[in-house]
Amino acid sequence: MSVEAREARQPWILLSPALTAVGLLLFVPLIFIVVYSFWLRTASGADQVGFFLDNWQEALTDRFYRDILLSTLRIAAITTLVCALMGYPAAYFIARSRGNKAILLLLLMLPFWISYIIRTMSWINILGVSGALNTALMWTGLISEPIQMLYNEPTVILGLVHFLLPFMILNVYVSLDGIDQTLEEAATSLGANRWEAFLQVTLPLSLPGLAAGGLLCFVLGAGTYITPLVLGGPSDAMFANLVFEAIITQLNWPLGSALSLMLLAVLGLLVAIYNRYLGMAQLMKGLG
Amino acid sequence: MSSVVLKNIVKRFGSYTAVHPSDLEIQEGDFVTLLGPSGCGKTTTLRMIAGLLDPSEGEILIGGKRVNDVPIHKRNLGIVFQNYALFPHKTVADNVAFGLKYRNVSKDEIARRVEEALNLVQLPHVGGRYPKELSGGQQQRIALARAIVIEPDVLLLDEPLSALDANLREDMRVELKRIQHQIGVTTVFVTHDQSEALAMSDRIVVMSGGRIEQVGTPEEVYNRPRSEFVANFLGASNILDGVCRERGAETATLEVPLFGTVPVPQDKAAGISDGPAKLVLRAEKLTLMDARADITGMIAADATVETVDYQGQTVRYFVRAGDRSFQAINMINERPFPEGSAVKIAFRSQDCAALPG
Ligand SMILES: Nc1ncnc2c1ncn2[C@@H]1O[C@H](COP(=O)(O)OP(=O)(O)O)[C@@H](O)[C@H]1O
Ligand SMILES: [Mg+2]
Numbered sequence: 001m002s003v004e005a006r007e008a009r010q011p012w013i014l015l016s017p018a019l020t021a022v023g024l025l026l027f028v029p030l031i032f033i034v035v036y037s038f039w040l041r042t043a044s045g046a047d048q049v050g051f052f053l054d055n056w057q058e059a060l061t062d063r064f065y066r067d068i069l070l071s072t073l074r075i076a077a078i079t080t081l082v083c084a085l086m087g088y089p090a091a092y093f094i095a096r097s098r099g100n101k102a103i104l105l106l107l108l109m110l111p112f113w114i115s116y117i118i119r120t121m122s123w124i125n126i127l128g129v130s131g132a133l134n135t136a137l138m139w140t141g142l143i144s145e146p147i148q149m150l151y152n153e154p155t156v157i158l159g160l161v162h163f164l165l166p167f168m169i170l171n172v173y174v175s176l177d178g179i180d181q182t183l184e185e186a187a188t189s190l191g192a193n194r195w196e197a198f199l200q201v202t203l204p205l206s207l208p209g210l211a212a213g214g215l216l217c218f219v220l221g222a223g224t225y226i227t228p229l230v231l232g233g234p235s236d237a238m239f240a241n242l243v244f245e246a247i248i249t250q251l252n253w254p255l256g257s258a259l260s261l262m263l264l265a266v267l268g269l270l271v272a273i274y275n276r277y278l279g280m281a282q283l284m285k286g287l288g
Numbered sequence: 289m290s291s292v293v294l295k296n297i298v299k300r301f302g303s304y305t306a307v308h309p310s311d312l313e314i315q316e317g318d319f320v321t322l323l324g325p326s327g328c329g330k331t332t333t334l335r336m337i338a339g340l341l342d343p344s345e346g347e348i349l350i351g352g353k354r355v356n357d358v359p360i361h362k363r364n365l366g367i368v369f370q371n372y373a374l375f376p377h378k379t380v381a382d383n384v385a386f387g388l389k390y391r392n393v394s395k396d397e398i399a400r401r402v403e404e405a406l407n408l409v410q411l412p413h414v415g416g417r418y419p420k421e422l423s424g425g426q427q428q429r430i431a432l433a434r435a436i437v438i439e440p441d442v443l444l445l446d447e448p449l450s451a452l453d454a455n456l457r458e459d460m461r462v463e464l465k466r467i468q469h470q471i472g473v474t475t476v477f478v479t480h481d482q483s484e485a486l487a488m489s490d491r492i493v494v495m496s497g498g499r500i501e502q503v504g505t506p507e508e509v510y511n512r513p514r515s516e517f518v519a520n521f522l523g524a525s526n527i528l529d530g531v532c533r534e535r536g537a538e539t540a541t542l543e544v545p546l547f548g549t550v551p552v553p554q555d556k557a558a559g560i561s562d563g564p565a566k567l568v569l570r571a572e573k574l575t576l577m578d579a580r581a582d583i584t585g586m587i588a589a590d591a592t593v594e595t596v597d598y599q600g601q602t603v604r605y606f607v608r609a610g611d612r613s614f615q616a617i618n619m620i621n622e623r624p625f626p627e628g629s630a631v632k633i634a635f636r637s638q639d640c641a642a643l644p645g
Contacts, residue, residue, distance in 0.1 A: 185340055186373040188361045190438060191390030197361075200386075204377050 037257035047254060055258035065242065065259065069266070072239040075153065076222035079160040080168075083217045084210060086161070087168035091209075092202075094169070095176035105173075108166050120159050120230045127155065151233035159227040164220055168213035175209025176202070208278055215274050219267050239263050290351030290441040290474055291316045292337060297346035299332050306332045308498045309346070314491075319468055319475045323485040324495035325521070330478040331446055333495075337476060338444055339363050351441055361390070366435030366473070368445040372427045374419035380406075380430050381415035387438035405437040406430075408467060425456045432464070436471060443468070443475045449484065461487055482522050486510060494518050512556050512641055513568060519641070524571040526614045529645065532557075532565040542567050542642055546589045546610045550637050557642035564645025573639040574616040576605055576625055577632045588634035593625050607633055 040052040059065055094104045111119060126132050127149040134146040149155065179202060187197035225240035232238075237245075240263065247256035292314040299307040307329040314320045322330040335341040337348060339360035348355050355363055374383050381402050388398045406412050409429035419427055428448060435443060448464070449457045465488050468475050479485055485492050486506040494501040494509055494517070502514045513519035516527055530544035539551035540560060544567045552567070577583065579590065591609035603624040605616045614633060618624075625631055 180371065180373065182369045182371060182373040183375060185360075186367065186369060186434075187375075187386065188359075189338060189340075189363075189365060189367040190387030190434070191361050191364075192386075193359070193361050196390075201375055 033257045033261060036253050037261055039254040041252045041254050045251070052254075055255045058255065059258045059262055065239075065262075068237060068242060069239050069262070072222050072263075073266070075157060075160070075238060076218045079157050079164060079221045080214050080217040082157065082161050083165050083168040084214060087165055087213065088172055088206075088210065090165075091169045091172035091176055094173050096181075108169055111166060116163055117226055117230070119162065120227055123155065123159055123162070123231055124150065150231060151236070153232070153236055156228050156232040156236050156238075159231040160221045160224065163224070163227065164217040167216045167220065171213030171216065172206060172209045175206045175212075179205045211274065211278050215271065219271065222267060223263065291349075292442055292474060292476065293347075293349040293352075294333075294337070295347040295349070297333070297336060297348065298344045299329070299336060299341065300344045306498050307336075307343075310500050312493060312500065312503070314474060314476065316474055317472050318490045319465070319477065319488060320491050320493060321477045321479060321485040321489040322493050322495055323479060323482060323521075324501075326480055328495045329498040330480075330495055332498075334444055334446055334476060334478050337442070338365055338367055364438070364441050366438060366440030366443045368428075368431050368435050368443070368448045370447045370450060372419075372431040372451075374427055374431055374434070376419055378418075379415065380411075380417050380419065380422070383419065383430060384415075384434045384437050386434065391438065401437055405433040408436070408470070409433045410463075424452055425460060428452065428460060429463075432467065436467070436473065440473060443473045445475065446478045447480070448477075450479070450481070457484075464488065486522070494521060496521070512558070513643070514559065516566065516568075516643060519568045519570075519643070524615050524617065526569040526571065526574065527643075528567040528569065530565055530567050531645075532560055532562050532642070535560070535562065539637075540565075540642055547587050550587055550640055552640050552642040553638055556640065560642050560644045566643040566645055568641040568643060569614075569635055570639065571604070571615040571617045574614060574633055574635050576607065576616055576618055577634055579630045579632055581632060583632060583634050586634040586636055588632045591631055591633045593627050593629050593631060596624050596627050598624060607631065609633060 036047075037055055038051050038053070040048045040050065040054055042048050094101060094108070097104060124131065128134070129146045129148060131149075133149065134143075137143045138146065183201050183205070184194075184197045187201045188194065192200060222238070223240055225238065225244045228236050228238045228241055229244075239259070243256050243260045243263070246252045246259060292312075294310060294312040296309050296311060297307060298305065298309050310333070322333060324330055332341060336343045337350075339355070339358065343356065350363065350365075374380075375386070378386070384402045384405055385398050388401060393401070402415065403412070406415060409432055411426055411429050411433070414422060414426065414430070419430065422430065428451075431448070445464075449460050452460060461484060477485075477488065489506055491503060492506055492509050493503050496517045502509055502518045504512070509518055510522050513522065513525075519525040519527060528544040528546075530542045530550075532540055532542050533549070534541040535554075535557075537554070539553055540557040542550045542552055542565055544550060550567060557565075575586075576591075576593070577588070589609045591607040591614065593605055594608050594613065595606040597604040597606075601619060602617055603620050605618065605625065607614050607616060616633060
C-alpha cells in the first residue's frame with residue numbers, strides 16, 4: 001500500500017468506532033421506522049406486515065395533521081425569532097467582556113446540568129395558580145383571585161425560549177468572538193459611530209453564527225414534545241406530540257412512524273437548504 | 289493637515305502606568321516616528337491620539353483644538369492598523385469608499401476619489417476584488433488607500449510594515465514615504481525597527497518604559513544620543529565609563545580607560561559637566577586595523593578578535609581589549625580578520641558622543 005493510500009485510509013480507521021455507533025443507534029432504527037410506516041395496524045390491535053400506503057395517505061391528506069404541522073413551524077419560528085432578539089445582545093456582551101468570559105460561559109452552560117424536563121416544570125412553580133407570581137400579585141392586592149397563566153401558546157413559547165436560548169447565545173458568541181475587534185475600530189476611525197460600525201461590520205460578519213443558532217433553535221423547537229406537554233393546553237399540541245400520542249398512547253407504531261418521517265423530511269429539507277448556503281462547518285463551530 | 293500636541297499625557301491601566309507624563313509637539317506635515325522596544329507604550333500613545341483610548345491625565349490637541357472629548361469618529365484621522373483591518377465582507381472599492389460615505393460626498397465623487405486613491409497606491413485594478421484575494425503587501429496598500437482617501441488631518445500607522453516579509457517591507461517603506469510626501473499629511477508612525485525609523489522620519493521620538501527618551505531628527509538621535517538607552521537602541525554602541533576633565537568652547541575632554549584622553553565635539557556632549565561621564569563609541573565607527581597599521585589622527589588600543597560574525601558586505605566583530613569586550617561593525621573589502629588575531633581598534637574623536645555619567 002502506498003503512503004498516500006494509507007494516509008487516506010487512516011481517518012476512516014479512526015472514525016470507525018464512532019461510525020459504527022452512529023450506524024447502529026441511528027440508521028438501523030431509522031430503517032425500522034421506514035419499514036414500520038408501511039405496515040398497517042388492524043382493528044384487533046395487531047400490526048399487519050406488508051406494504052400499505054394507508055398511513056402515508058392519512059398523514060398527508062388529513063387536514064388535522066397539516067394544521068398542526070403548520071402551527072408547529074409557526075411556534076418554532078416565533079421561538080427562534082425571540083431567541084435571536086434576546087440571545088444576540090447577550091452573546092455580544094459575553095464576547096466583548098474582558099476578564100470574566102469563562103465565568104459567563106460557564107453560567108450559560110449551567111442550565112444543562114439540570115434535566116430539561118425539570119427546567120420546564122419549574123415554570124409551573126412560577127406561573128401556576130399557586131405559583132410564585134400569583135402569590136406575589138395576591139399579596140400586593142393587585143388581584144384577588146389567582147389567574148391561570150399556564151397552558152397556552154405563549155407559555156409553550158416561553159418554555160421553548162428558556163430551553164433553546166443557550167444554543168442561540170453560544171452560536172452567536174462563537175461567531176462574534178472570531179471577529180477581529182480592530183475592524184470596528186477601523187470603521188469608527190473612518191467616521192462611523194458605534195452603532196453604524198456595528199451595523200456595517202459586526203452584524204454582517206456575525207450572520208453565519210446567527211443562522212446556525214437559528215437553525216438549531218428551529219429544529220430543536222419544532223421537534224420537541226415535552227414543552228407543549230408540560231406547559232401547553234389541549235389545543236397547543238405540536239407535531240411531535242402527535243407522534244408521541246400515536247406511538248405511546250395508541251400503540252399505533254405504523255402511523256407514528258409515518259408522522260415522524262414527515263417531520264424529519266420537513267426539518268431535513270431546512271437543514272439541507274442551510275447547508276447549501278452556509279455549510280455545516282459553522283454549525284459545528286457553535287456546538288464544539 | 290494639522291499639528292498634534294500632547295501635553296503632560298499619562299495613561300494608566302489599573303495600577304500600571306503604561307505612559308508616564310509626556311509632552312510632544314508634532315509639526316504640521318511632519319513624518320514623526322515613535323520608536324522603542326515592544327511594550328514601551330508606543331501603541332498606547334498612538335491610540336490616545338486616535339481616540340481609541342482615553343488618557344488618564346493631560347491634553348491632546350489636534351490642529352490647535354483640544355480633542356480629549358471628541359469621539360474617534362469625529363476626529364477625522366486616518367488609521368492604518370498592524371493587521372490591516374480590511375472589512376472582509378466588502379470589496380476593495382467598498383473598503384476604500386467606507387469613510388467617504390460618512391462625509392457627504394456624492395456618488396460620482398466617491399467613485400472618482402476611490403479610483404484616485406487606488407492609483408496613488410498603484411493598485412488601480414483591484415477594486416472589485418475581496419481583501420482575502422490580495423497578497424499581504426496589496427492589502428497593506430489598500431488599508432493605506434482607505435485611510436488617506438478621507439483626507440485625514442493626521443495619518444496614524446501602527447507597525448504597518450511588520451507583517452510583511454523583508455523585501456516587501458523595504459519597498460513599502462519607500463512607497464509609504466513617497467505617498468506621504470505627495471499628500472503632505474501629518475503622519476505619526478509607530479515602529480520598533482530602528483532602520484525603518486531612520487529611513488522614513490522627519491523626526492524620531494525614542495521611547496522606553498513609557499517615557500520619551502529623546503526627540504530629534506534621525507541624524508540627531510543617531511549621532512547625538514542623549515541617553516545610554518538611545519545610544520544602544522539605535523545601532524550598537526560601546527559605552528565606556530570615564531571622567532570629564534575639561535569643557536572648552538569646541539570640545540569636552542574625556543578621560544577613559546584604555547584610550548586615554550578623548551576630545552568630544554561640544555555638540556555631541558550636551559548636558560555633561562565636570563566629573564563622571566560616559567563615552568559612546570558606535571560599533572560602526574570603531575575600526576579594526578592591522579596591529580602594525582598607521583593610526584595617525586585616530587585614537588587606538590590593542591585588542592584580540594574573539595568572535596567574527598560575517599554578514600557579506602559587513603562583518604560584526606567582538607574583540608577583547610583590556611578587561612572588556614567591544615563590538616565593531618566594519619565594511620570589508622577582502623577577508624575579515626580571523627578569530628584570535630591581534631589587531632588595533634581605532635576611532636576618530638569627532639565620531640564619539642558623551643553622556644552624563
Ligand atoms: N488594555 C490594557 N490593559 C492593561 N495593560 C495594557 C493594555 N494595553 C497595553 N498595556 C500595557 O501597556 C504597556 C505598553 O503597551 P503598548 O503601548 O502596546 O506597547 P508597544 O506598542 O510599545 O509595544 C505594555 O506593558 C502593555 O502590557
Ligand atoms: Mg504596539
